[in-house]
Amino acid sequence: MTGWEDVRVRPATADDMVTVASLQMTAFADRWTVDAIRRLAGLAGAIVLLAERAPDAVPVGYLIGQVITDEAEIHSLAVAEAARRRGIGRLLLAAFEGLAVGQGAVSAVLEVAEDDPAAKRLYDAAGYTIDRASTRLLPDRAGRAGRR
Numbered sequence: 001m002t003g004w005e006d007v008r009v010r011p012a013t014a015d016d017m018v019t020v021a022s023l024q025m026t027a028f029a030d031r032w033t034v035d036a037i038r039r040l041a042g043l044a045g046a047i048v049l050l051a052e053r054a055p056d057a058v059p060v061g062y063l064i065g066q067v068i069t070d071e072a073e074i075h076s077l078a079v080a081e082a083a084r085r086r087g088i089g090r091l092l093l094a095a096f097e098g099l100a101v102g103q104g105a106v107s108a109v110l111e112v113a114e115d116d117p118a119a120k121r122l123y124d125a126a127g128y129t130i131d132r133a134s135t136r137l138l139p140d141r142a143g144r145a146g147r148r
């Protein structure tokens with residue numbers, strides 16, 4: 001037992017928005033405010049997930065996404081640094097996809113930074129392919145990754 005077997009993913013509630021914001025702020029240089037996260041969480045079709053490590057429900061990751069008609073979009077995903085490479089990113093992605101399909105999504109898209117090999121590998125392993133055409137529009141990005 002490593003103590004990392006029992007990580008649970010659940011839909012975030014309004015009370016979790018500060019937790020999600022603090023995870024976002026420690027993972028990205030482009031820090032989002034709690035209000036910005038609340039706005040995203042309030043959008044039609046929004047799905048916000050929180051990963052917690054048992055037994056104390058320590059927050060270890062989140063995913064913010066949305067289903068728009070039949071397409072799911074991942075707006076943000078991060079796992080706390082100390083909790084990485086334990087399958088939590090994959091767990092969040094799978095939970096999101098399951099819920100998104102339940103809401104009518106048939107494909108999923110996201111944007112991934114050029115200098116983020118961990119994220120690129122995560123999405124690649126999950127079956128996403130990068131649409132290089134969009135790098136012309138987003139020079140700092142590897143492109144939109146999509147999965148059908």
Ligand SMILES: CC(C)(COP(=O)(O)OP(=O)(O)OC[C@H]1O[C@@H](n2cnc3c(N)ncnc32)[C@H](O)[C@@H]1OP(=O)(O)O)[C@@H](O)C(=O)NCCC(=O)NCCS
Pocket residue numbers: 027028076077078079080083084085086087088089090091110111112113116117118119121122123125
């Ligand atoms: C990207 C991120 C969410 C991955 O989360 P994670 O919980 O560490 O990922 P997982 O443990 O589920 O990894 C799943 C697979 O992704 C790939 N992967 C993840 N991190 C990797 C790394 N640092 N290097 C190479 N491959 C990596 C591997 O294929 C891995 O499978 P394996 O461990 O069986 O080899 C995490 O690194 C993170 O929060 N990064 C900072 C924020 C960020 O870049 N978010 C993505 C924005 S699009």
